[in-house]
Amino acid sequence: MKEVLLVGGGNMAWHLAPQLSDRQLEVTVLRARSRETRELWPVRQIVWDQLDEVRPNLLILAVADDAIGPISERLATVFPPETFVLHTSGATPAGSINEHFLHRGVLWPIRSLVKGGTVHPWTETPLVYFAETEDLRGSLKRLVEDLSQLTYFLGDAQRxxxxxxxxxxxxxxxxxxxxxxxxxxxxxxxxxxxxxxxxxxxxxxxxxxxxxxxxxxxxxxxxxxxxxxxxxxxxxxxxxxxxxxxxxxxxxx
Incomplete structure (x- = not known):
């Protein structure tokens, strides 16, 4: 996973974007519209009509729980089935991601995140992750272990x-x-x-x-x-x- 498209402009996306960027990943944030200044988002921002400009290996849906299905359905018309796709909800099954995508999973930090706040240190933030396929699980395991010392692989019911x-x-x-x-x-x-x-x-x-x-x-x-x-x-x-x-x-x- 080298290029990441982070979908959303809320608290989760705001905190994840710099952490992923610091791990030498090329991060782009997809927003409904650009409202925050670029000083607050130290990564590239695009809107929906610019999707043809990116070719991500990984999609992360940092959106409201009830938006995971509709947004992943829309992304399914743009990106191939082999694209890795995660959502960041603790309460929503991985299967809520559109079935067009073959590699679906979850990355959920157990932390109250507020835009503008500081999480210090991020390495002590517990990260729960899940993957439906072995290919995604291996890549996701390496990513979460690079982000935090506290990682837990949990299925939908446990999560x-x-x-x-x-x-x-x-x-x-x-x-x-x-x-x-x-x-x-x-x-x-x-x-x-x-x-x-x-x-x-x-x-x-x-x-x-x-x-x-x-x-x-x-x-x-x-x-x-x-x-x-x-x-x-x-x-x-x-x-x-x-x-x-x-x-x-x-x-x-």
Whole structure:
């Protein structure tokens, strides 16, 4: 794989483009329209009517999950079946790529990526990959191992489960941080006071079961404290419902 066409202009494409370029790959970004300045995209950009200018060995579809099928169908009218094609979704089967292409796979970084943000170091970002054919698997394995020290070959079902776990561990936890932030703000309490305990909880995690580190009122059965907390949430029934649900989950672990 020497020439890569990266389809998309969002967070994933923004982060992948320079990483691939740094590995001596010739990267071109295909966008619906060029909006960002070239300073933000240190690789060549093209739009759809310029596709005849590129001959990629690898297509990477860094697009929304529901766009993988339609976009790969459109690309199937331009590029030959032998072209390697990947998407970057954790929750979508490799088979969502149009069946015109013989070598379909997945490259999914387990990381919350925000355009303009920094991933440091990229070599410590877990990369999940999958390939339907041995030809693609060998080439993709070499690529991901060049990008990261943490690589995992997982099939569609395993990857979907891992995506669910990442949603719980990352997106849901961040939503709980936001709940705490709002409560602090209402009482003029600095949210910064919670940052050390947030960091400590994350940093003590190991490959073993996280319940080893569980503490708090629900864990020790302190119903008096839990009732006081719920009284504080009387005017916020949605937060109170979350508190009850999570407390019950902790008590039953």
């Amino acid at each position: 979907s489960t891992l995506h669910l776990c990442a949603t719980i561990s990352n997106n849901f936890v961040n939503a709980l941080y936001q709940m705490s932030y709002q409560l602090c703000e209402e009482q003029d309490i600095p949210f910064a006071a919670l940052l050390p305990i947030i960091r400590a909880t994350a940093e003590r995690q190991t490959p073993g079961p996280p319940k080893r580190w569980q503490t708090g009122a629900a864990f020790r059965g302190d119903t008096a404290t839990m009732e006081r907390h719920l009284q504080q949430l009387e005017e916020q029934p949605q937060l109170a419902a979350v508190y009850r649900l999570l407390s019950d989950l902790i008590a039953k672990q």
